[in-house]
Amino acid sequence: MEIVLVGLNHRSAPVEVRERVSFTADQARQAAEELRARGIFHETLVLSTCNRSEVYGVPPEASRESAAALSSYLSSFHAVQLEQLDGALYRHHDRHAVRHLFRVASGLDSMVLGEAEILGQVREAYRAAHESGATGPVLNRMFQGALEVGKRVRHETELGARPMSVASAGVKLAERIFGKLNQRTVLVLGAGTISEQVVAQLRDRRIAHLYVMNRSRDRAELLAREFSGKVINWEDWDAALAQPDVIVSSISTEEPALKQAMLERAMAARGNRPLFVMDLGLPRNVESSAANLYNLYLYNIDDLTQIVEQNRDARQSEVPRAEAIVDEHVDKFLTWQTSVELIGIVEALRGKLKEERAAFVHERVQRVPNLSPEQRTQMETLMDELLEKLLLDPARRLQGEKDLRRKIQNVEAIRDLFLPGRERP
Amino acid sequence: MDHLFFLLTLAAYLGSFAGYVGYLVAGREWSGRVGTLLLAAGLVAHYCALLERSRGLHTVPYHDLAGSMSLFGWLLALTYLSLEVFHRQRSVGALVLPFVLAFFLFAHAATPDHNAAVPAKGVAFALHVTLSILAYAAFGLSCVLSVIYLAQQRLLQKHKVGNLLWRLPPLDLLDRMSQSSVLVGLIAITIGTALGFLWVDRLTGALWHYDPKYVVTLLVLAAYVIYLRLARNPGWRGSRASRLCIFNFAIVIFSFTVVNLFFSHAHRYF
Numbered sequence: 199m200e201i202v203l204v205g206l207n208h209r210s211a212p213v214e215v216r217e218r219v220s221f222t223a224d225q226a227r228q229a230a231e232e233l234r235a236r237g238i239f240h241e242t243l244v245l246s247t248c249n250r251s252e253v254y255g256v257p258p259e260a261s262r263e264s265a266a267a268l269s270s271y272l273s274s275f276h277a278v279q280l281e282q283l284d285g286a287l288y289r290h291h292d293r294h295a296v297r298h299l300f301r302v303a304s305g306l307d308s309m310v311l312g313e314a315e316i317l318g319q320v321r322e323a324y325r326a327a328h329e330s331g332a333t334g335p336v337l338n339r340m341f342q343g344a345l346e347v348g349k350r351v352r353h354e355t356e357l358g359a360r361p362m363s364v365a366s367a368g369v370k371l372a373e374r375i376f377g378k379l380n381q382r383t384v385l386v387l388g389a390g391t392i393s394e395q396v397v398a399q400l401r402d403r404r405i406a407h408l409y410v411m412n413r414s415r416d417r418a419e420l421l422a423r424e425f426s427g428k429v430i431n432w433e434d435w436d437a438a439l440a441q442p443d444v445i446v447s448s449i450s451t452e453e454p455a456l457k458q459a460m461l462e463r464a465m466a467a468r469g470n471r472p473l474f475v476m477d478l479g480l481p482r483n484v485e486s487s488a489a490n491l492y493n494l495y496l497y498n499i500d501d502l503t504q505i506v507e508q509n510r511d512a513r514q515s516e517v518p519r520a521e522a523i524v525d526e527h528v529d530k531f532l533t534w535q536t537s538v539e540l541i542g543i544v545e546a547l548r549g550k551l552k553e554e555r556a557a558f559v560h561e562r563v564q565r566v567p568n569l570s571p572e573q574r575t576q577m578e579t580l581m582d583e584l585l586e587k588l589l590l591d592p593a594r595r596l597q598g599e600k601d602l603r604r605k606i607q608n609v610e611a612i613r614d615l616f617l618p619g620r621e622r623p
Numbered sequence: 624m625d626h627l628f629f630l631l632t633l634a635a636y637l638g639s640f641a642g643y644v645g646y647l648v649a650g651r652e653w654s655g656r657v658g659t660l661l662l663a664a665g666l667v668a669h670y671c672a673l674l675e676r677s678r679g680l681h682t683v684p685y686h687d688l689a690g691s692m693s694l695f696g697w698l699l700a701l702t703y704l705s706l707e708v709f710h711r712q713r714s715v716g717a718l719v720l721p722f723v724l725a726f727f728l729f730a731h732a733a734t735p736d737h738n739a740a741v742p743a744k745g746v747a748f749a750l751h752v753t754l755s756i757l758a759y760a761a762f763g764l765s766c767v768l769s770v771i772y773l774a775q776q777r778l779l780q781k782h783k784v785g786n787l788l789w790r791l792p793p794l795d796l797l798d799r800m801s802q803s804s805v806l807v808g809l810i811a812i813t814i815g816t817a818l819g820f821l822w823v824d825r826l827t828g829a830l831w832h833y834d835p836k837y838v839v840t841l842l843v844l845a846a847y848v849i850y851l852r853l854a855r856n857p858g859w860r861g862s863r864a865s866r867l868c869i870f871n872f873a874i875v876i877f878s879f880t881v882v883n884l885f886f887s888h889a890h891r892y893f
Contacts, residue, residue, distance in 0.1 A: 374794065
């Protein structure tokens with residue numbers, strides 16, 4: 199039961215190669231079918247995200263050639279020359295392939311360390327492959343293990359706990375003040391890319407109301423339409439500022455557009471309810487003295503960038519704990535894999551010994567004179583019992599003792615010793 | 624036996640504190656769960672310790688200052704655990720447990736006062752005292768939550784976003800937890816005080832006997848009703864309400880100490 203992985207990611211390949219080798223859901227299904235039909239794998243799964251394309255497979259026979267066959271297949275499937283792919287592809291086998299997948303599911307191999315989306319993508323890839331019948335016992339166990347590792351890393355470490363972008367840091371800070379944002383109102387000043395990023399995160403939190411203000415009403419309407427918000431006229435400052443709990447500002451302006459006096463009036467009009475202001479503009483959009491107003495929390499782009507930097511260090515310090523969880527599960531998977539292989543070997547050995555016994559009886563016992571058919575049957579039964587006894591004890595121990603299975607590192611050696619000439623199951 | 628329950632309670636509370644600290648500082652989910660479980664175990668052991676102590680002294684646990692303090696610590700832990708379960712938020716456990724431990728240790732370090740006058744008997748009286756101490760514990764908890772609110776608000780306003788900030792409850796939740804705690808306290812003190820008046824009426828035939836404690840208790844009641852009303856006002860909600868809550872608890876401490884020790888003739892340790 200060899201496990202093969204061939205793939206590329208943001209570290210091994212530039213974006214031009216990654217985008218050519220990526221799979222849509224239909225292509226992933228088609229590739230899995232073809233790989234099995236051609237006999238390269240009898241179990242396979244394609245994992246394709248914006249930063250990685252990986253094919254996992256279990257070949258029918260033990261052979262290091264399946265990785266090469268898969269590379270050629272990828273080259274022809276995506277119509278990319280093999281020489282172009284060669285430097286970009288990584289190839290892992292068995293333990294390394296399992297470890298790689300578990301690290302991927304934990305977010306340890308992601309471009310943004312500890313990002314949460316990858317676990318959902320692994321789950322989705324596994325669901326699709328499982329439903330189409332492309333996976334079998336080995337990949338099922340391996341991907342279920344990966345999902346378990348991903349969940350554990352998320353629960354037991356802080357690898358993915360803290361925001362890693364300015365937009366998410368701002369949104370998380372708003373949650374520190376208001377808790378859940380689903381009852382909150384947000385005002386977006388300016389309709390640039392960064393505003394869009396923040397609004398996309400806020401939409402995921404199902405905010406109650408979104409208002410957009412922009413000098414160009416067309417762009418404001420575009421953003422408002424995309425995120426089901428409403429547009430406020432550029433001049434209606436007092437009315438606009440009296441409503442929101444969160445203000446996201448990224449206007450291009452020479453002087454602060456939001457003066458302390460304006461915000462003071464707004465705070466009075468809104469009964470001094472807490473207000474969180476994210477000033478993402480450069481030059482700054484909000485007069486810094488406004489930070490002294492009662493119940494107003496003001497964060498500019500530098501403040502948020504600094505938080506992201508701190509969080510990056512904090513995430514990095516969680517890596518050893520996450521790696522330890524990954525290693526624990528890799529060992530668990532390999533122990534399971536060994537036990538399955540050993541049980542197969544015991545079964546094969548039983549079959550072989552029965553054949554040997556039959557040949558032995560045929561050759562030797564028939565030569566013994568004065569042996570009645572009953573006595574011959576009795577002798578055959580006794581020999582069967584002896585063989586069963588010899589095999590039963592190790593088989594039971596293999597099933598019961600986890601440590602023993604872990605100790606038996608090289609299953610192939612046992613097979614070669616007792617079953618020479620037989621291929622891997 | 625008393626000593627055994629003391630040790631069990633102490634071990635459970637210390638373990639619970641360590642669990643909560645592990646959750647708050649290192650973000651370990653399992654550590655927080657251990658904290659909660661050990662707090663529940665500590666509550667059971669503490670209850671048994673209170674029971675044994677009462678049996679040993681042949682009187683109720685609040686007959687002296689040490690007993691009242693121990694009961695206060697138990698009710699503080701109980702109120703906190705209820706709030707934790709209700710609001711599904713255990714990150715302030717590490718900041719509440721030191722108070723529970725302090726009251727428990729202070730109570731058990733003090734020598735029991737065998738000569739203290741045996742307090743009055745009867746279900747109404749026992750409920751009056753227990754509910755009053757529960758109210759003080761709930762008000763104490765709301766004070767701790769308000770202090771955490773103000774500290775966290777200051778950190779947020781000064782942009783000091785450290786490790787703890789990401790794990791403490793959001794300001795809005797702290798505010799709601801504090802209000803829940805005050806609500807528990809208000810219900811307890813209202814029923815407790817009414818039972819006290821009824822008990823006095825049954826004993827003496829008159830509902831009202833002047834005692835400075837009555838006046839201060841009514842003042843505490845009014846102060847917390849005002850807090851609860853203002854805490855729901857958008858302009859007061861948050862830091863102003865938290866400051867008011869801390870001020871109100873100062874009145875409670877005044878009632879618990881100065882009034883009890885120097886002015887009241889009917890209330891000693893509760």
